[in-house]
Amino acid sequence: MRGLLRDPAAARLLMWENLTGGTGTGTAEEAGAQRDFLRERVEYLRQRQRAGDLPGDLDPAHLMLMLISLGSAPVAFGAAARAIPGLDPDSPGFVEAYAEQAARLARHLCPTRADAAGSPALGSGAGRETSRDELTPGDEEPVGDRGPADDSAGDTGPRRHEH
Secondary structure (H helix, E strand, O other): OHHHHHOHHHHHHHHHHHHOOOOOOOOHHHHHHHHHHHHHHHHHHHHHHHOOOOOOOOOHHHHHHHHHHHHHHHHHOHHHHHHOOOOOOOOHHHHHHHHHHHHHHHHHHOOOHHHHOOOOOOOOOOOOOOOHHHHOOOOOOOOOOOOOOOOOOOOOOOOOOOO
């Protein structure tokens, strides 16, 4: 997600190509490379699902489309992004805050087995087995590199989902 947010020009190009029916200025080879990349991301989500990190009843292909939408929303709706949280969606502060909130949402939607069994409340970090950024496929930074996000609530990672 941070990749789309940090490069709004690339996000706009992706949106434009999709709004024009995928007939952008790229070559057939570039279009094929993009398809391959997206399919690799879907396969990554399938692997995470098999590992128990994502609920088994989610379709990884649809989830990938939702994640792309989540990541591109501030670019697609820049005026709303400026009006609602009051930050420029192109600013590093917005990128980090938005990515942090998306990660928190993911943690709330995919609690750990310990949380589901009634262990300490969601957000305690109990039972955490993976870093939060692992749930945002396509980011350029290494897993676990969260930057200056505020973790004051103690909520530091996504939870593994029990099947």
